[in-house]
Amino acid sequence: MLKNHFKIALRNLWKHKAFSFINVTGLSIGITACFFIFMYVAFELSYDRFNTKADRIYRLVTDIKTPSETINTDATSWAFGPNIKPEFPEVEAFVRVQRSGYLIRKDNIKFQEENAMLADSNFFKVFDFKLVKGDINTALIKPASIIFSETTAKKYFGDADPMGKTVLMSGDGVPAIVTGVMKDMPGNSQIHADLLISMTSLTQKFRPDIDNQWGNYGANTYLLLKPGTNPKQLEAKFVPFIEKRNGKQARESKMFATLLLEPLKDVYLHSTRGGQEVGSISNVYIFSIVAVFILLIACINFINLTTARSVERAKEVGIRKVVGAAKGELAAQFIGESVVLCIIAFFITLALSSLLLPVFNQLAGKVVSPGVFSNPLNVLELFLLSVIIGLLAGIYPALVLSSFRPVMVLKGRFSSGTKGNFLRKSLVVAQFSISIALIIGTIVVYDQMSFMQNQDLGFSKEQTLVLDTDNDPGQEAFKQSIKDLPGVKAVTLSSSVPGGGYNGAYSEIENSKGDLQVANLSLYFVDFDYIKNYGLKIVAGRPFSRDFMNTDTAQAMIINEQAAKLFGYAKPEQAIGRRFKQWGREGKIIGVMKDFHYRSLQEKIDPLTMRVEMKAFNKVSIKLSTANLQTNLAQIESKWKQYIPTKPYSYFFLDEFFDRQYRSEQRFGKLFFNFALLAIAISCLGLLGLASYSTYQRTREIGIRKVLGASTSGIVNMLSIDFLKLVLISFVIATPVAWYFMHKWLLDFAYRIQIQWWVFAAAGVLAMVVALTTISFQAIKAALTNPVKSLRSE
């Protein structure tokens, strides 16, 4: 029986090539898209789960309350870990890590390693990162021990064994011994480093007092809890612990810390506190929904085309019933056919996804999967997915087909009727609603992207080259040397540039009531040219000036409007001359600058302070003229080699650097766009099939109308208008739904577009045009046919 069914299925597919082609293509595209999304979602959900102790690992995070704000941070003080461990038996181990850039040199090979990490000695015992060489128990114990990843080790040592070799760290050239080589950290790890440096380098060598600095929030701390520990109860016990150990100091500094525990498994997708790599659970949801939608569209195609063709299959059903087939057997046969179709689609998907995986990885910005066949489980899941789709898509047509009454069919009294039409039309409406909603989504995403990139940020980011000097003593001389190069318009030194990192400083600033108010404020160290070169506007007071060299380098501060507001000044002028204390300096506010976006537009502009601190600079910003870029770069490089020879020459352009913050949104936008495109393509494929069958069914009617004198255009209109009505209904359904979801999506951005009416209009018109093109192809063909031919065939 199976063999017979299989044979019939294949012969049927072969006989109706166009039908099979549309169905298989639609299904293959749908399954491929789903498969990619499935892999992507699985990858996102797999973050940090490779750690065998992931269930017991928690990230210690802090809410810090100051009189001015509550700061929810992923950072912890250096003191927490080492002081918690002896006091709480339920804590099995703690690991502190600190990410930072390090200059690493070996002979003439030097790189600025931006992805270096200081780590406590039990790093490898808490997490499941693997050492290829070295001992996990001892590798990070001694100060100035360094562990390279395999890839990074190659950069310095080639194929030679790095173990026991010495490299020089940071500008001062502190010698460090290589005590291990680790496997490259997996892509789905939220903790990511190319090299590890023993935490003891800091705690025992550079900053021996740091283990007891309760107010210095520079580390991330992970706790491994003993099995069976309730994290909520532990959090509660932290309250008296902090009070006992740090209460007095907290009251003095007016900074009160609450310790919280985040399960490691939730850090990547669910934490709102940031971290090294941040995922988005809502993106996971969005893509999952999109996957389901695409699958739905592909299934609907199948259902529509199959039921539309039911007239042709009806005879076979009748005969089979008459010769003794039960309804169940027939249903099984038709479901079998759809499964066969899906298995064919499975093989095409396999080929297609192998081909497209590199493109997809690039689109996603990470190696979601190294290869389709790298994980046999993937292939198995894909196969199961195909079979399940075959079953789902096959059930309805199978039930319809198998319930034909043989008498009706065989007597020729059977006609396609209008019974299935309503369902088919509803399904087309569902398809197009989804497609239009996806088009609207795509337009909104792109609109927001372009808004963010074109928004006036309040500073000038064009033609600005930024170099990382790593606080090299030669930087001032370097600045002077390139200032007068012909292509250089301006040079300025600072600790921070917009879009990059900045200090968070414990500050006390006189508020409108005359009290010193404590707040944690963003802090830029800048030189005298910074405000002018970045085009920042001073709204009250004055910028830093060399005319006040003595006071401005130690006792002057400029704040932004947000900061003025925070301390209660209704007008910026009122803040001028007020006192401040910050990081060991005291002085007066000399100016208020207009707010500018020093972070991405997802985030609100927070209070910002600027001071001149000559020793704290590590970045050179160079404003270039547009001409002769390559020459200018070469000249700057040769000056660099002359003045800062120990540091690698590496630069970035500020506009690109700033836009890099939108990379994940851009990726999201691109992925979304591609999947929307697929959804529309599959819908149109289905529409094409449906249109061709509906015109086929109406061949006789068209013939009669033509004989009676209908014009070609009249017939094309008649055939098209039916489908256009469906697109219109879809538009009405899709618009509010899309508006609602995109509105929610936009709420994640502090600065966002309003969704304009034209977005909907554009999506509607686009869908209409695409549908019309698809249909008219068939309609014109039908309308041009010689009526005698179609009538004779009846």
Next chain:
Amino acid sequence: MLSLQHISKYYQVGGNKNYVINDISLNVDEGEFVSIMGPSGSGKSTLLNIIGMLDEPTNGYHYFVDQPVHQLKEKQRSALYKQYIGFVFQAYHLIDELTVAENIETPLIYQDVKGSERKAMVADMLDRFQIVGKKDLFPAQLSGGQQQLVGIARALIAKPKLILADEPTGNLNSKQGEEIMELFRKLNKEDGVTIIQVTHSEKNAEYGSRIINLLDGKIESIKNL
């Protein structure tokens, strides 16, 4: 073999009952060859379909091999006709996607006959109808007479007790028609297969042992030959 008692079938059209079959009672014994005649719209085919359990009467009693068909569920009815009845159609109704041999084989598949056994039975049938050479052809490659031959072979493969034929020669020329009727006669006489046929042709009707004339859903006359 079968007994119809006061069988009626009507459609409700507005307030009126539109009778297709109007109170027909009929007994057919095993081994009979019955021809049903009558003008278009007299209810011949409907009667045949009711006998074949493809259609249900509105009311009346229907017994088939001593089973009360009117009380059976669809599944049981289908099991019954699967076992006892073979159908032959005017338009042959072969499955276009299957070869001659596969078409003939189909009923056996639904009766769960084993593969090897099926092969033997199909080979037997092909041999008997002298169409062995055509076994791998598709219906579209055959003439009408040949297609009907395949149709009959298919009807006979499961060894039915009753053959129901709805104008089996309607689409054939007179020579082909005659051959088919001869075949029916032979099946009836030699193999003892009961046959009920619907026909328009006086001449073909006379192959039977009894001719039933229908008019407007009622039996107008019965002629025993």
